[in-house]
Amino acid sequence: MSSPRRGHPDPLTGLSSLDDPVRQRLYHYVASCDEPVAREQAATAAGISRTLAAYHLDKLAEAGILSVSYARPAGRSGPGAGRPAKRYARTRDELSVSVPPRNYRLLADLLVTAMADDDAGAVRSAVSAAARRVGRAGATEHGVLEVLREFGYEPVVNDAGDIELRNCPFERLARRYTEAVCGLNLQLIEGMLEGTGEPPRRATLTPSERRCCVTVRAPGRGHR
Secondary structure (H helix, E strand, O other): OOOOOOOOOOHHHHHHOOOOHHHHHHHHHHHHOOOOEEHHHHHHHHOOOHHHHHHHHHHHHHOOOEEEEEEOOOOOOOHHHOOOEEEEEEOOOOOOOOOOOOOHHHHHHHHHHHHHOOOOOHHHHHHHHHHHHHHHHHHHHHOHHHHHHHOOOOEEEOOOOOEEEOOOOOHHHHHHOHHHHHHHHHHHHHHHHHHOOOOHHHEEEOOOOOOOOEEEOOOOOOOO
């Protein structure tokens, strides 16, 4: 197993910190929220005391699983507002362990770099077509929501019936090669819709810092 890079959390330590049912509940709650959450919110969701929640949340933050920010309660400011309270969010860094070491990250970097540097467009066209085929094949057999879950998008159906994707499986690459990676996301999800006989235009680019750049609109809603 490879050693962690200097300044980065040890992935084995980070992942082993989730080997506790209370921490798992806290993590899943924090990960499900669009905004950073306070200790009180997390404690209520997990059914534990604020003190116990604070202890476990801080341990998850130390392990690199959660990130920490500070904010005062809404509507409170000025000298009498008190100290800002901790807020917790899922980290944007990824942790993975492979024994023996494997470097799929390097392969992904090489492929996306080739796409970004491809002025003629041949590489991008080939990869986009492959993404569409993969999406189509998976959804034909299992359905769109199941394939989105399997691929790590964490789909959630909102009140309007749209499918929002809480996670981008290609987050690290999307930060550097936003246009190329978001385009691939769109092709992949359009392929999923085609695989179930749905109009691919239901997949719409809706850039967001904390979620995937694609939203699947509800049937009958305005599409691009």
